[in-house]
Amino acid sequence: xxxxxxxxxxxxxxxxxxxxxxxxxxxxxxxxxxxxxxxxxxxxxxxxxxxxxxxxxxx
Numbered sequence: 001x002x003x004x005x006x007x008x009x010x011x012x013x014x015x016x017x018x019x020x021x022x023x024x025x026x027x028x029x030x031x032x033x034x035x036x037x038x039x040x041x042x043x044x045x046x047x048x049x050x051x052x053x054x055x056x057x058x059x
Contacts, residue, residue, distance in 0.1 A: 010057035011054070013053070017046065021046065
């Protein structure tokens, strides 16, 4: 019996998006000031979109 693949296309896309946010996110923040409201809202929206994308792709 073959084991199911753990890293499908949805998992890879989600992983790459999270890595990109972690790597490039700090470049958009000011060095002294806290992040703006728009940037603070981007993170939950991206995470929610990833969760919805993974739920749809896993069906």
